[in-house]
Amino acid sequence: MFPATSRRFVQAVGLVTVLLSLSACSTKKEKPKAKPAVPVAVATAARKDVPVQLKAIGNIEPFNSVAIKSQVNGQIAKVHFKDGSDVQQGALLVTLQPESFQAALNQSEAALARDLAQARFAREQAERYRQLVAEGIVTKDQYDQLRTNAESAAAAVAADRAAIANARIQLNYCYIRSPISGRTGNLSLQLGNLVKANDLTLVTVNQISPIYATFSIPERSLPEVKKAMAERALKIEAIVPNDPNGKETGTISFLDNAVNAATGTIRLKGVFANADRKLWPGQFVDVVMTLGLRRDAVVVPTQAVQVGQQGQYVYVVKPDKTAEMRPVTVAAEQGGESIIEKGVAPGETVVVSGQLRLTPGAKVELPSSQKGTEKRP
Incomplete structure (x- = not known):
C-alpha cells in the first residue's frame, strides 16, 4: 500500500512541475520583429532665386475689330477679297452698283x-x-x-x-474699303445681293498683330501688381495649351479701374506683338505674369509636400535614415516646385515618393542611385 501511495505522490509532483513550466513559458513576451525599411525616392531642398509669378486663364481678343457695313442702299457688284484673307488699310473689299x-x-x-x-x-x-x-x-x-x-x-x-x-x-x-489692316472673316452676303444702309454686317476685319490677352486676378494680388507696374513695364507670357511652340511674350497695357464686386477679381489686359500669329482671337491661353524675383528661396519638388489634418508637411530623411514628419509653410508653387517659407532648410533631404507607407520614425530605403544624398550631420 505504501509503495502505491508513493507512486501517486511522485506523479502529482511531476504534473505540478509540468504545469508550472508551461505557465512560465506562456508569460514570456516574444520580441517584436523589426519593421522593414520603406523604399522611397528623395530630393534635396535647394536655395535659389525664384521669379514671383501670378497665373491665370486668359482670353485672346483682337487689337482692333471693325464690322464692315454698307452706308448706302445698293446691289453687290463685285467682291475683291477671299474669306479669311489678310487685307491692308484702305484695301477695296466690296463694290456696289x-x-x-x-x-x-x-x-x-x-x-x-x-x-x-x-x-x-x-x-x-x-x-x-x-x-x-x-x-x-x-x-x-x-x-x-x-x-x-x-x-x-x-x-x-x-x-x-x-x-x-x-x-x-x-x-x-459704293466702294467699301477696309479701315484697318487685318484679317477678314466670312462674307455674309455674296455677289448680286441687295444691301441696305447700316443694316447687316458684310464682313468683320480683326487686327491680330498686335493682339490682346484679357484675364482676371484675385483682388488680394492687386497691391503687388500695382507696385510692380509703378516700378517698370510688367512682363506677361501667354502660353497656348498643348502647343510646345505656342508661347508669346508681351507687357501689361491695361488695369481696370474697379474690382468686380460679384467675383472679387480685377481685369487686366496684356498686349503682344504676335508677329508669328501664335495667338488667335477667341483662344484661351495660360497667362503668367512675372511680378519680381524672390532671392535665396528654399524650394522642394511640389510632390514632396503633403496635406494632413494639421496642414501641409513633408517627410525629411534624417542622417540615421529615419523619416521625420515636418510641418511646412508653402509661400507659392510654380514650375513643379514649392517655395518653402518655413520648415525645411537648404540641403535637407525630403521624400518625394512613397509617403503613404511612411510613419514618423520609420526607416527608409533609398534607391541605389540616390544613396548618399541624405544630409550628413
Missing part, C-alpha cells in the same frame, strides 16, 4: 453749271443797276431787287457745290 450714284453726281454738276451762269448774269446786272442808281436813272428799289437776285443765285451755287460733295460721298460709299 455705282451707276445711280454717278448719275446723281452728274445731275448735281449740271445744276451747278446752270446756277453759275445765272449767278454770273445776276451779279453783272446788279452791278449795272448800281451805277444807274448813282446817276438817278433807276430807283433804289429796282437795284435792291436785282442785288437780292444776285445773292440768291450765289447761294444756289453754294448749295449746288454742297450737293456735288454729298453726291461724291455717296458714290464713294
